[in-house]
Amino acid sequence: MQHFPIFLNLRGAHVVIGGGGDAALAKLRLLLKTDAIITLCAPAFLPQIIALRPRVTLVHRPLLGCDLQRARLVYAATEDDRQDARIRAIAQKAGVLVNVVDNLEASDFITPAIVDRDPVVVAIGTEGAAPVLARKIKAGLEGELPTGLGKLARIGKAFRAMAERLPKGAPRRDFWAEFYDHAGPAALATGEGAVQHALNALLARHLARKPAPGRVDFVSAGPGDPELLTLKARKLLDRADVVVHDRLVSGAILELVRREAQIIAVGKEGYGPSVSQDHINALLVEHAAQGAHVVRLKGGDASIFGRLDEETDALDSAGLDWQVIPGVTSASAAAASLGQSLTRRGRNGDLRLVTAHDMQGFAEADWRALAAPGAVTALYMGKRAARFVQGRLLMHGASPAMDVAIVENASCPNETRLYTRLSDLPQATAALDGPAIILLGLPPRRAAQNQPQTELAL
Numbered sequence: 001m002q003h004f005p006i007f008l009n010l011r012g013a014h015v016v017i018g019g020g021g022d023a024a025l026a027k028l029r030l031l032l033k034t035d036a037i038i039t040l041c042a043p044a045f046l047p048q049i050i051a052l053r054p055r056v057t058l059v060h061r062p063l064l065g066c067d068l069q070r071a072r073l074v075y076a077a078t079e080d081d082r083q084d085a086r087i088r089a090i091a092q093k094a095g096v097l098v099n100v101v102d103n104l105e106a107s108d109f110i111t112p113a114i115v116d117r118d119p120v121v122v123a124i125g126t127e128g129a130a131p132v133l134a135r136k137i138k139a140g141l142e143g144e145l146p147t148g149l150g151k152l153a154r155i156g157k158a159f160r161a162m163a164e165r166l167p168k169g170a171p172r173r174d175f176w177a178e179f180y181d182h183a184g185p186a187a188l189a190t191g192e193g194a195v196q197h198a199l200n201a202l203l204a205r206h207l208a209r210k211p212a213p214g215r216v217d218f219v220s221a222g223p224g225d226p227e228l229l230t231l232k233a234r235k236l237l238d239r240a241d242v243v244v245h246d247r248l249v250s251g252a253i254l255e256l257v258r259r260e261a262q263i264i265a266v267g268k269e270g271y272g273p274s275v276s277q278d279h280i281n282a283l284l285v286e287h288a289a290q291g292a293h294v295v296r297l298k299g300g301d302a303s304i305f306g307r308l309d310e311e312t313d314a315l316d317s318a319g320l321d322w323q324v325i326p327g328v329t330s331a332s333a334a335a336a337s338l339g340q341s342l343t344r345r346g347r348n349g350d351l352r353l354v355t356a357h358d359m360q361g362f363a364e365a366d367w368r369a370l371a372a373p374g375a376v377t378a379l380y381m382g383k384r385a386a387r388f389v390q391g392r393l394l395m396h397g398a399s400p401a402m403d404v405a406i407v408e409n410a411s412c413p414n415e416t417r418l419y420t421r422l423s424d425l426p427q428a429t430a431a432l433d434g435p436a437i438i439l440l441g442l443p444p445r446r447a448a449q450n451q452p453q454t455e456l457a458l
Contacts, residue, residue: 002127003110010036014070018063018087019077020045023101027075028056033116041067042078063087068094073109076100104128113138117150119157152184155195162199166206169241170293175206214288216315219295220302220327224250225411228328236325240295242287244280246306248299248435250412257295277307281314288320299435301329305355305380329353331378334407334437338417339445342376348441352377356385364392370440371398379438386429386438390422393440398422403443409434419444 013036017024020042028049031038038056040049041063059067068074074096076087084100091098100106112123113134122141124134156179166172179202187198217236222228237256245254247267257263264283266275287294298306302324315322331353335342342351354365354377362385370377371393382389400423408416420428429436
């Protein structure tokens with residue numbers, strides 16, 4: 001993000017526009033929605049601009065440095081590149097932020113597309129890359145946001161002091177959510193006077209509620225792509241007071257967490273620095289016992305190699321409520337990326353999900369079953385154990401030519417996919433940096449049979 005979005009208070013602030021034509025008028029129409037003091041400087045002005053006096057001050061000459069005394073913002077909108085460059089130089093010398101119309105590189109700030117439901121304002125920016133897309137999004141939001149939303153927001157703002165009788169956090173959020181989602185719009189349909197009565201009744205009902213006990217939701221974050229989150233997972237991220245997340249939960253998913261929520265990283269890394277399981281258990285119990293809504297965000301599916309039972313046992317012992325939200329496990333995402341089926345009639349009637357190491361080190365498994373012809377195994381956390389796994393499989397009868405598919409960073413933009421053989425497994429995993437799923441016994445699709453087997457770009 002190159003341009004940081006903010007809402008600037010322009011009440012009483014001085015804004016100067018250099019220009020008197022169509023470009024200046026376009027910026028002026030937006031600025032007139034504010035309480036700014038607006039001055040335009042140009043040799044001549046459109047009649048539509050002249051008609052706006054005395055709301056705006058018109059100076060019938062080109063913009064000069066003296067015009068920028070106490071100015072907060074400057075727009076260079078002369079529609080002449082040389083004049084706009086001159087205004088930009090004057091603004092920079094005066095230390096005033098300048099926007100050069102239709103010149104992103106020369107601008108200190110940009111003006112977004114705006115959906116105005118005063119005091120609710122939605123700003124849409126594309127870093128100047130796609131103005132048409134911004135207008136398309138604006139048009140969609142205009143249809144989605146009711147025209148009465150601004151009235152509800154103004155009435156709600158006046159009621160905020162009363163609503164502060166509710167405890168901070170979830171109780172207060174629940175009150176406002178019910179007002180804006182249901183009670184407010186229903187009351188507004190019968191007239192503004194009914195909205196105040198609805199607020200008073202709603203507040204009385206929420207004040208009479210018993211405080212909700214804390215709880216923990218175990219939310220499966222999936223393999224990394226935020227679009228693979230379930231709808232329930234997405235809603236819980238938006239409601240959480242505290243989010244406790246694993247190392248492999250992607251940044252894109254953490255961006256979906258409510259901004260006011262406390263985010264706690266409790267990453268574990270095989271053979272590397274880790275937060276102890278006892279400490280994680282204690283964190284969950286501590287925050288939930290204080291009445292917080294905690295989301296325990298686990299990569300992949302929470303019930304697969306996620307130490308779920310240890311954490312739920314700790315919550316049960318503390319008498320705290322919890323639930324598990326299932327998700328897409330990495331093996332499923334990897335197979336989908338390859339366009340493969342993890343089970344296939346006539347090839348394998350079962351599928352094994354195996355971890356390559358446990359608390360004692362490299363994990364043992366039923367190697368003879370895993371080595372059998374036609375067997376398919378999804379191997380988690382197997383990069384560093386690749387040579388160990390290879391050796392165990394060969395010892396128990398696996399063919400060195402056993403097909404192996406590997407997907408690194410499954411479902412993410414930096415995903416890589418390759419096919420290899422069991423004989424080359426350690427070499428194939430040595431160059432991988434990200435989390436990888438190793439699919440043992442999974443042959444390439446027929447369309448890929450004639451391509452090199454050590455690496456396949458799909």
